Amino acid sequence: MPELPEVNTLAVALARQLHNDSISSWQRLSPKLRKLIPDAAEAASVTCRKIKSVKRVAKNIFIDFGGQHLLKIHLGMTGYFCLTRQQPEAFKHAHLQLLLASGRTLTFCDPRRFGSIEVTSLPAARVVEPFAGELTPAYLKVACGGRECSIKALIMDQQVIAGLGNIYAAESLFKAGIRPDRPAGSLKPGEIKKLCAACIAVIEAAVKAGIDSLGERPEINDQTTHFDIETLVYDQHDELCPKCRKSRIKMVRISGRSSCFCPNCQK
Ligand SMILES: [Zn+2]
Structure with missing residues (x-):
């Protein structure tokens, strides 16, 4: 499933290719996605208008035509574009x-x-994203306060932090030295600070890697969101921990998702 850095990479690729182009014909082929795709009449407000910009908000892509209506795309689990x-x-x-x-x-x-395509306006309020200046220890402290759910489930809750999925949540917890199954409310202020910095560093590095993988006129297809990122614990079950080289990476299931961690480095 594409996470924030992957969706961001596609948004940047679309922006590079589509700027100043416009949709001249809207042809709905098979409308049944998670939500029904609008038909040509419902999409009239976004056709025959110049594309001003393409933005990402959380894991949504918005194509902006400079008017009241935007095209909102969610890739779901397997959505992609071909240009x-x-x-x-x-x-x-x-x-x-x-x-x-x-x-x-x-x-x-x-x-x-599981994807969706809608004609909509930009959301007035949006959830905090894992970037410097947005995700702060003070915010995360309030979000964790008294919560019994695991810290991994909490940071993957899209209403708490927008765009942090399984891969980057596992990597952030490893970087911060915190076990994914710790109750969120048990984190101490120093740990919250470390986790905040780790989430931001991990996401910013992946966003950069994604953008760096694109050329001036990037190809847009099912591979656009596939770029190389180094994962230290995600999907590394039974491998030797790359940090301490003493323990093997363990796997537990949290909220139905596999969660890898080092029992030696993460407390
Ligand atoms: Zn370790």
């Missing part, structure tokens, strides 16, 4: 095809159909 020079024959799992004024075609595909 092609001409209108393609047919893509497997294609749900929406947008013919652009430049003659190119932008197709949205989603095999598992």
Whole structure:
């Protein structure tokens, strides 16, 4: 499932390719996603208007046409775009095809159909994102206060921190030296401070790696969100811990998700 840095990478790629282009024809192919895709009439306010910018908010991509309405895309688990020079024959799992004024075609595909495409306005209020200046120890301290749920479940709660998923939550807890199954309310102020800094460092490094993987005119396809990131604990079950080289990485299940950690480095 694409996490914040992956969604951000796609937003930047779309921005580089689509700036000043416009949607000349909205062709709904297979409307059933998590929410029904709007038809051409419902999407009239975002067609034939120049694309001003593409932004990411949490794990959503917003295509901004400078008007009241934006196109909001959520990739769900398996959503992706394909940008092609001409209108393609047919893509497997294609749900929406947008013919652009430049003659190119932008197709949205989603095999598992957990994604969504909506015509909407920008959210007035948004959840704190894991970036410097937004996620602060004071904020995280309040969020953790008295909570019995595990710290990993808490930092992955999209209403607490927007965009932190399984991979980056595991890496952040490893960097901060905190066990993922600790009750959130048991964290001491020093640990909260370390965790905050770790979340920000991990996400900012991944966001940078994603952007660095793109060229000036990036290809947009199912591989755009796939870039190399170094993971130290995520998916490293039974491997030797890269930090202490004493313990093997353990795995527990937290909220139904596999969670790897080093029992020696993380307390
Ligand atoms: Zn270790």
